[in-house]
Amino acid sequence: MMADGAQKMKKGAHARILGASIFRNIVCIFLCFLSLIPFWIMLVNATRSSTDIQMAFSLIPSTHIWENFQKLLYQANENVPLYRYMINSLVIAGFSTVLSVYFSTATAYGVTVYRFKGSQFAWAFIMAIMMIPTQVSSIGFFRFMYNLGLSNNFIPLIIPAIAAPATVFFMRQYMLSALPLEIIDAARIDGSGEFKTFNTIAVPLMKPAVATQAIFVFIASWNNFYTPSMLLSSQSLYTLPMFVQLMRGERFRSDYGIIYVGLVITILPIFIVYFALSKYIIAGVALGGVKE
Amino acid sequence: MAKTAKQKRKTVEYSRYGYYFIAPFFIVFAIFQLWPLIYTIGLAFCENYTDTMFNVEVGPVFNGIDNFKTVFIGKDGALFNTYTFLSLWNTIIMWLMNFIPQILLALLLAIWFTDTRVKMKAQGAYKIMTFMPNIITAATISVLFYSLFNYPNGPVNQLLLELGIFDEPFRFFQRKWATRGIISFINFWMWYGNTMVVLTAGVLGISPSLFEAARVDGASSFQIFKKVTLPLLRPILLFTLVNSAIGGLQMYDIPKLLTISGYGDPDYMTRTITMYMRELAFTGARQMGKASATSVVLFVVTLFFSLLLFYIMRDKDAIKERKQNKAVQKELARKGAK
Known part of the structure; x- marks a missing residue:
């Protein structure tokens, strides 16, 4: 009788832990999504033509990246x-x-x-x-x-x-x-x-x-x-x-495709460095934070 | 005898090198940080601007506290009714709007990630993802969000229309609270990952036996959090608070690049104190004197905040204990005297 109750309690506790684990993982996945989505939109829009960007929202990449890049170079290199x-x-x-x-x-x-x-x-x-x-x-x-x-x-x-x-x-x-x-x-x-x-x-x-x-x-x-x-x-x-x-100036404001490509170019080096070294970076932040 | 004298001389000789090693730091600090700070404070008491009509610089001439008068007293004669204090207020509001949710979420995640009963296997990946915005150039993030929230064709507006949440595009950057909210959100989004990593390290630094002891004594999770985790995290929370407050007061890149004019749209309601300071100094009449007075206000507020936070977060138990020790010692001394 006692053992049965204990087992039931154990089962209950187990279910609770599983529930908590699922809930917490869902929250964390949502937060990861939140971290990534602005950059994803940026990447996608960098590949779309300016008219497409103004027409509708999309999360699917297009094929205009090279064109946008050329236009950016043309505008920026003035x-x-x-x-x-x-x-x-x-x-x-x-x-x-x-x-x-x-x-x-x-x-x-x-x-x-x-x-x-x-x-x-x-x-x-x-x-x-x-x-x-x-x-x-x-x-x-x-x-x-x-x-x-x-x-x-x-x-x-x-x-x-x-x-x-x-x-x-x-x-x-x-x-x-x-x-x-x-x-x-x-x-x-x-x-x-x-x-x-x-x-x-x-x-x-x-x-x-x-x-x-x-x-x-x-x-x-x-x-x-x-x-x-x-x-x-x-x-x-x-x-x-x-x-x-x-x-952000006048010269670029009219063409969104260029802006997004420009942003990608400024972010890309940091992205590469971060994903190559993220382990060390996070360990470094943790170390630096534990100050007495 | 002779040997010890020689040894002594040798140690003195070595210690001299200490000065050589720290000299570059202090020389550079004196030239590039200390002197500019003194210079700024000095300029705050000087009349110094550029006459835009003839394009000649006026001053710097000592003019007492005139700059501070214009910084503190508004045109209508009311104290603090100035652009300096409006921008300071904007800065503090936007800092609070990002810091409160930031610390709460970071604390929650830190507790989840260190929970020994509900283990989270993917936490390494979560940390990498949520920390990521922190290292991306703030200027780029700001322009990115400017593009995302653009009117009328920004992706956010498009999405809100497509989902039928709004009937027509929303002008985010013409609404005070919407713009402030976006700036606070960007700061929150960039920094909670960092704070979470720091706090997780802090919780892991607490001896596990303390948690076990509490659990054996039948403490609930919330009780453990309140009575064990939180008090022991105090130094790290203080560090996070002070760091964030000081950083928050200097907020510049994001509000500067987020709105079209760059002057804190709408109606200067998102203009931070550093933005205002630089507008004074580098645009129009280039009022270096008044800008310096504004910097001094910022300096004093920064100092005040860090001291206040230290005071609030001080270890009350340790102080009580010290007081008790002192009282006991006094008592003993009195008894000894008798």
Whole structure:
């Protein structure tokens, strides 16, 4: 009798778990659908002719992608060739990434490995400035760069990447667990100079953290619209997000097919990077979030 | 004796390198962030604009708190009745409209994904999909949504007409709440995946034995959530809140590129404070002084929010405990003195 009741309860619980599982999966599938559908519509409309797009809604791809692409090139290349924006974005994001990751590792190394006067303060300071967004100082930043004659230049978009408090924070967290100080001492005994030790021993040991942060810095720089759109005025220096802004202009507005193809082109590189590295990206977000 | 002296000298020698390693960071920070910040604050107290008639720059000349007067007091003399505070208000509203559903959904998903009784096998795929919008260029997403919600032939309007929900196309970007809603939705949609991943990591960081102990004691799922999960998630929730609030206050790309004019249609009701700041500084009379005063307001509000959130989320139990400890120590000290 008792056993029967228990079994019934077990069965009930089992059914409840199954029900919950189905319900939760349905919700999650819906959310995945929600994440994808705008991009799907974008892809589909990139393959449709402008008149089709205006006629009716569709989720089935058509065959006009090449035509749209040609038209986009024709429209966009009037002043500056389209690939130029991509190269500009690539140059800025590439240099920013290298500088940011290297110097953030160096800064984290400096405050972790050495006990010098003010090392505690330096660390507290880096933590404190992590909260200050760049936007609040942008007016002064612009004027200062303008006075230096750097307003139409990539330098103010690349060099500031050296001081990235959030990257330093991540690097230090990782360093505490992955870089035993004994190794550095051993290197010293072997007569390795401090900078050589850093470059040949510390940086290779930090590789996983360096890779994770490189992805994040690159994506953030690639996506940055705020600072480039404030500083750059000559169109040959525009970045990809600024090209996106151009596409809203009169010249493109009449032809939807072109806009959608243009959007696809700006998204495609990031899509490829994301689906190739999504595992590491999500692991990196999870790590970065668990801050004390 | 001589040896220890030598050793000591050696450690001092090494520690010197610490400065070399952190020097680039601090030099770049001073030039590209600290000085611009000081410069901005300084400009906020200066008259500085461009005379559009003769195209000459006026100033910067110190003019006290005149800029702040125009930022705080409206033309009708009412406090806060200015475009600065309207845009600040817009920003806060749109942040709240995205953050509240975002944190709730992220928390729910985090709990589902860490539930040991109802296991979700496909959660890796779900995470990859729901996180994805977060890394796509915000400018592109904004223009994409602008195209999707376009009048009269945007896909959303087409769909709503085909399904018979609307009789005629809807002008989304001419309605205040529709436009605000779209901006908030984009932010929500871009960020809940990120928040969910962070919170999931947080829940996984809690010792499983605590959940087991609670379950053995007969606690219900909701009780476990309220008494175990939520208090232990507090530091991560704080991190998420502060991050999102600070990021939300700087909102720019999406509202800037979503509407046709780029000035916060309709009637400046979706203009955020950073948008307004840049309009002041870089369009028309290029009012750098007033724009700087607006930046200072944004800076103070940002600081205020982060301190307030820290205050609200502070660990009350830990403070109580510390107070009790202090009281006990005092008591002991008093007794000891006797």
